[in-house]
Amino acid sequence: xxxxxxFRTALANTLRTKLRTFLTVxxxxxxxxxxxxxxxxxxxxxxxxxxxxxxxxxxxxxxxMPAQTTDASLGFAANEPEEYDPDAENSMSEFGMPALxxxxxxDIESLDNVELVDPMVFISAEYLETEDGTQYALSSTGLPFxxxxxxxxxxxxxxxxxxxxxxxxxxxxxxxxDIDDVENADQAIGQTVVVGAQDLEGNTxxxxxxxxGVAEETITGTGTQPIPSHGLNQEIAEINNTAGDTTLxxxxxxxxxxxxxxxxxxxxxxxxxxxxxxxxxxVEDQMGMISGIIDAVTWVFNGFALIAxxxxxxxxxxxxxxxxxxxxxxxGLYKALGMTNGKVFTLFSTEAIVIGxxxxxxxIGLGAGVGVLGNSLLINGPLDSVPGLSLFAxxxxxxxxxxxxxxxxxxxxxxxxARRAATKDPIEALRHD
Numbered sequence: 001x002x003x004x005x006x007f008r009t010a011l012a013n014t015l016r017t018k019l020r021t022f023l024t025v026x027x028x029x030x031x032x033x034x035x036x037x038x039x040x041x042x043x044x045x046x047x048x049x050x051x052x053x054x055x056x057x058x059x060x061x062x063x064x065m066p067a068q069t070t071d072a073s074l075g076f077a078a079n080e081p082e083e084y085d086p087d088a089e090n091s092m093s094e095f096g097m098p099a100l101x102x103x104x105x106x107d108i109e110s111l112d113n114v115e116l117v118d119p120m121v122f123i124s125a126e127y128l129e130t131e132d133g134t135q136y137a138l139s140s141t142g143l144p145f146x147x148x149x150x151x152x153x154x155x156x157x158x159x160x161x162x163x164x165x166x167x168x169x170x171x172x173x174x175x176x177x178d179i180d181d182v183e184n185a186d187q188a189i190g191q192t193v194v195v196g197a198q199d200l201e202g203n204t205x206x207x208x209x210x211x212x213g214v215a216e217e218t219i220t221g222t223g224t225q226p227i228p229s230h231g232l233n234q235e236i237a238e239i240n241n242t243a244g245d246t247t248l249x250x251x252x253x254x255x256x257x258x259x260x261x262x263x264x265x266x267x268x269x270x271x272x273x274x275x276x277x278x279x280x281x282x283v284e285d286q287m288g289m290i291s292g293i294i295d296a297v298t299w300v301f302n303g304f305a306l307i308a309x310x311x312x313x314x315x316x317x318x319x320x321x322x323x324x325x326x327x328x329x330x331x332g333l334y335k336a337l338g339m340t341n342g343k344v345f346t347l348f349s350t351e352a353i354v355i356g357x358x359x360x361x362x363x364i365g366l367g368a369g370v371g372v373l374g375n376s377l378l379i380n381g382p383l384d385s386v387p388g389l390s391l392f393a394x395x396x397x398x399x400x401x402x403x404x405x406x407x408x409x410x411x412x413x414x415x416x417x418a419r420r421a422a423t424k425d426p427i428e429a430l431r432h433d
Contacts (some may be wrong), residue, residue: 010353024355031363033370035309036366037371037392038301040368062256064255064257065098066098066100100278112269114258119254126197142226144228153214154188154214155168170216170226182214194207320352331424349415356408357403375392
């Protein structure tokens, strides 16, 4: 009997007892369905995280903060307690957290392969005045490091020089400049605006800036507010920190550092930062924590699916053992006609594989269908406010692996009944009632 004939015979024997086969296959379907759904959810969320990382701009940026901030209260690894030193100099931010000061910024700038240090300065601006004299409330602005994340409808990124005052506006501000369509966004480039900001005494001072770019909103939320250039941000921060003739020294919770060829110099820059009591994290470092949690949860649910498949394997064993018992005379006839023990073993093993194959096809198909449908309903319904969100993704390789695992489990479950059938004595089998 050829392999094709064995498969046809196995399929026919499997479909002979339809109810028994249906119940056994249903157990396999449940496991396949769960595996497909959980792995697809994990893949979809991780794909969304990867998209966010890609949208976070310059891949050569490192976020630097004082090493003291990475304690257990912020969710990082806790350090051993240190003895209090009253003479130690510790800069604190307005939020009561350890902060960077100008000396720290200079230390970072002196490190090898550092191209730019952009301290994260939160500014307070009162209004933005257009060329026609109209003033618009400017309740909040973006930060200069976000400029590398922006998708430009017109123009481009501003200068990073300290003495150049430029700005990128969002597309929603085009109407304030009498521009009625995003397609005409280039008309905003070159226009001059005036930014008003208050000092510590409540006096308003102004800075002129040139519009050099028009930003579109990204999935990370950048591009929804005017973003000042590095120099403009520093100038407004100086106004905010001035009282009379006195300007308070600035402190920074973080600094965004652009590193030359970060892929090759990442470990070196992190080691250099550690020597000056600072810590650096890339976007991949920060998002990797989330990916790790998603992967862990996915594996937990996959474990429940594997338990369901284990239970289904006992159903396969039971189904085939009953089949062997019912077809004892048929087995004897096969052997009397010259079928070897190996062919008998293969026949019953193939029946187990057919059950696994049917269960995996139906279960994977249902899981993929429910996942795609559920993803569509959620991202176009309750979660439509989250741009670029993906909760489910189909990965062909993962589906093939799931099918292979299920078929392997089915084959292993069928080895005991197949071995029992293969070792039956043909004479005794033919005498069986």
